[in-house]
Amino acid sequence: MAGGSYRATDNGQMEERSHVNLKQLSQMLGLSQTTVSRALNGYPEVNRETRERVLKAVRETGYRPNKAAQRLATGKAGSIGLVMPTAPGHPSDVHFSEFLTGLGEEALRHDFHFVLTPADPNDEVGALKRLAASGNVDALFITYMRGHDPRLEMLKSLSIPFLVHGRSFGTEPDYPYLDIDNEAAFYDATKLLLQLGHKRFALLNGPIYLDFAIRRKNGVTAALAERGLTLNEACVSHTAMTDEQGLFAMERILQLDERPTAILCSSTVLALGAVRAINQAKLKLGEDISLIAHDDVLTLLKPENFTVPLTTTRSSLRAAGVRVAERLIGEIKQLDTFPEQELWKTELIVRASTGVAPAE
Amino acid sequence: MAGGSYRATDNGQMEERSHVNLKQLSQMLGLSQTTVSRALNGYPEVNRETRERVLKAVRETGYRPNKAAQRLATGKAGSIGLVMPTAPGHPSDVHFSEFLTGLGEEALRHDFHFVLTPADPNDEVGALKRLAASGNVDALFITYMRGHDPRLEMLKSLSIPFLVHGRSFGTEPDYPYLDIDNEAAFYDATKLLLQLGHKRFALLNGPIYLDFAIRRKNGVTAALAERGLTLNEACVSHTAMTDEQGLFAMERILQLDERPTAILCSSTVLALGAVRAINQAKLKLGEDISLIAHDDVLTLLKPENFTVPLTTTRSSLRAAGVRVAERLIGEIKQLDTFPEQELWKTELIVRASTGVAPAE
DNA sequence: GTGAGTAGCCAAAGCGCTTTGAGAAATGAG
DNA sequence: CTCATTTCTCAAAGCGCTTTGGCTACTCAC
Missing domain, CATH: 1.10.260.40 (lambda repressor-like DNA-binding domains)
Structure with a gap:
């Protein structure tokens, strides 16, 4: 009984060492x-x-x-898998982590964890396959949806539950998703600007292959079309969602002959750069030029904290994360049946960055 | 042979279905x-x-x-575990995700993945224990080190390799870590400001229980002491690293009778708020007041993009992530032996936010 | 007293992999 | 031609858990 303390003893005493099986x-x-x-x-x-x-x-x-043993025996592992898009030089993405925070918040309540597979954005299909075949996850989740996204077919062929954050433009919507109504959001935003008398619009958008970018652009175009206006392609930019890209794009657009007076931004991150460009051009936000950005409710970047508070379309990315986890975990535990498809409305919140169009 | 297409056939043909074992x-x-x-x-x-x-x-x-089976058989799983501090209402943390991006980048190269356990910041010890006992991870990693961090003892008692990002003030440094020299960084920054003639200093720091906050404060104090100066406690704030907290703290400090002329910030995120407060007070950054922030090289918040570019102490959090993954994976694969303890120097980069102290 | 029914427990199989300890076949030496 | 080696392959055990299919008592009704 002497010697190694904290070890199992004859009388069935407990031990402090970790691995009892x-x-x-x-x-x-x-x-x-x-x-x-x-x-x-x-x-x-x-x-x-x-x-x-x-x-x-x-x-x-x-x-x-032992989870691995449990997993092997049951086929369930209490974990949901996701692919983290990354590559050397790939910028870290605040949107992604905001979402992840939401996922984590909900997973915490159910003692779930995630398996994060980092993958080159070009090999997401492969990464998903590996993840599924590894048998380490009960469910998969994908985001950053593209038009005609090839991952959907793959997921459908797998026998593992999955959930899509976003949708895939051009694909039959026969898969479970959670998305926000991007088109309506940007339609409404555009409409507001039209009512304020704006006629020349610009759009700082995400990469054109991404679903949300497609839909947002469609929203803008649709609203303009109702007034017989069109969106000048020179006033549209499709870039990564970083402030620098916002800056560059805005600088370029401000140099156009027919300078737009109304700017739509796909993220407050892009808006951050855009506003900087506007300031540098000595233009007054909300007077000379109006701007509406989509607000994912990022912890770090609150539209109300901009020098001129931004008018935004708002939908919490974090809340979406919570919901995605909720649904996925529910499905794994076979608790409830959730609606297969959810489309959240965004809120249009008017602040100081929008104003009446300047006189010609 | 008819029936289900894509199934294995007698002649050893391949199948498209996922689970061959x-x-x-x-x-x-x-x-x-x-x-x-x-x-x-x-x-x-x-x-x-x-x-x-x-x-x-x-x-x-x-x-x-099947990874679970492999894990069970070998004891290795090709994954490193980490605890993601979160809780409902807990703000998402850009620092954390910047680091995670670095981890991911390296893990990608080795076909590793992470297991992320979300945990309430108050139960990190428990979460770590669970993670280790689950048998799902080969190594653990912890960050957000505190003074006298209780997790260290726990990790040392486990038989699983681990690595600490940061250090634990007040604890014998007999564990493997990777840290930056926080004390030197803030010592140097303070010294620069002293050379510029500043006498009254303020420090916007992270939570006082965190190791880096303790060391940074020590750095400042040490530099001041050399000139016979002390740091006025009213000019020190210890808060979460958000821009809002930076704003509040700076607003409060600016109202003090003996207003400081030199500000040190533990993060560019805090600086973001601080600068806003400075602007609102109609003070000129780099003239009326000087500021040096620590720059983790966050994708979203580049010090050079501030209206007045910030002087910073710089060390890439992402690079630290890469290095941590490299060491941990190396250890698991038993490749090389790495130095147990690394202390990275930071760079002091002078930009426009620092200037000669204003005349009294 | 008998048989059906139930409560509580157990032995053993199986999840998909790695690894040990041998065995068969092929090679080389004497 | 024989025996020792080397080369390649295999059967079977084991990782730690869940789950199937009993088995043993015990209770209750008739």
Whole structure:
């Protein structure tokens, strides 16, 4: 009994060392592995007293079932997999992490974890396949949807549940998704600007292959079309969602002959750069030029904190993360059936960056 | 042979369905599981021809070993675990995600993935324990180190390799870490400001229980002490690293009677708020007041993009992520032995936000 | 007292992989 | 031609868990 302290002793004392396994535990208790397992997993055919003894022993030993073994035996692992788009030089993305925070918040409540596979944006299909085949995840989740996204077919062929954040333009919407109504958001925003008398519009958008970018542009175009206006392609930019790109794009657009008076931005991050360009050009935001940005409710970048607070279309990316986790976990646990497809409306919040169009 | 297309056929044809397992694969090939496994894992005692046949079959079937089974059998899982501090209402943290991006970048190169366990910041010890006991990770990594961090003892008692990002003030440094020299960074920054003639200093710091905050403060104090100066506690704030907190803290400090002329910020995020407060007070940055911030090289917040570019102490958080992953993966694969402890120097980069102290 | 029914427990199979310990075949030495 | 080596391959055990299919008592009704 002397020697290594904290080790199992003959009288069935607990040990502090980490790895007790089922077998050892059941031996200590003089029970079979079956019974212990059942006691732990809440099966009814275990005597109340026995169960309590087991639970007590678990507490004392600090026993934790080995997840890999559990996974192997059940096929469930309590984890959801996602692909983290990255590559050397690929900028870290605040949008992604805001979303991740939401996922985490919900996963925490259910003792789930994620398996993050970093992947080159060009090999997401492969990364997903690997993740699914690894047998390490119960469900998959994808985002940054593209038009005609090739990942959808792949996911549908797998037998593992999945959920899409966003949609894939040009693909039959026969998959479970959670998306915001991007088209309506930008339609409404454009409409507001039209009502303020603006006629010349610019759009600082995300990469054109991304679904949300396509839909937002469509929203703008549709609203303009109702007034017989069109969107000048020279006033549209499709770039990565960074402030620098916003700056460059805006600088370029401000040099055009027929300078637009109304700017739509796909993110407050782009707006950050755009506003800088506007300031540098000595233009007054909300007077000389109006701007509406889409606000993902990023922790770091609050539209109300801009020198001139920004008018925005708002939808919390973090809340979307929470919801995605909720649905995915629910599905794995086979709790409820959720609506397959959700489309969230955005809010249009008017602040100081929008004003009546300047006189010609 | 008719019926389900894409299924294995007698002649050993490939199948498109995802889950082929070792047993099936070896049967197709007329080999034992042993041989196939060895062929795949690069053991020498396999005939060259046989190995090539195996590899070919793998390509055709899309066979992927089940990670859970592999894990169970070997004890290695190709994954590193980390705790993601989160809670409902807990703000998403750009610093964390910048770091994560670095981790991902390196993990990608080695086909590793992470297991992210979200945890309430108050239960990180518990979360780590769970993660380790789950048997799902090969190594652990912790960050947001605190003074006398309780997680260290716990990790040391585990048999799983780990790496610390940061250090724990007040604890014997007998654990593997990667840290930047926070004290030197802030010592140097303070010294620069002293040379410019500043006498009254303020420090916008992170939460005082965090190691880096302690050390940075020490750096400032040390530099001041050399000139017989002390840091007025009213001019020190310890807050979460958000721009809003930076704003509030700076507003408060600017109202003090003996207003400081030199500000040190623990992050460009805090600086973002601080600069806003300075602007609102109609003070000229770099003239009326000087500011040096620590720059983690956040994608979104480049000090050179501030209206008045910021003087900074710089060290890339992302690069740290890469390095941490590199070391951890190296250790798991037992490749090289790395230096146990690394302390990176920061760079002091002078831009426009620092200037000669205003005349009294 | 007998048979059906139930409560509580267990032994053993199986999840898909790696690895140990041998065995068969091929090669080389004497 | 024989025996020792080397080369390649395999059967089987084991990783830690869940789950199937009993088995043993015990209770209750008739």
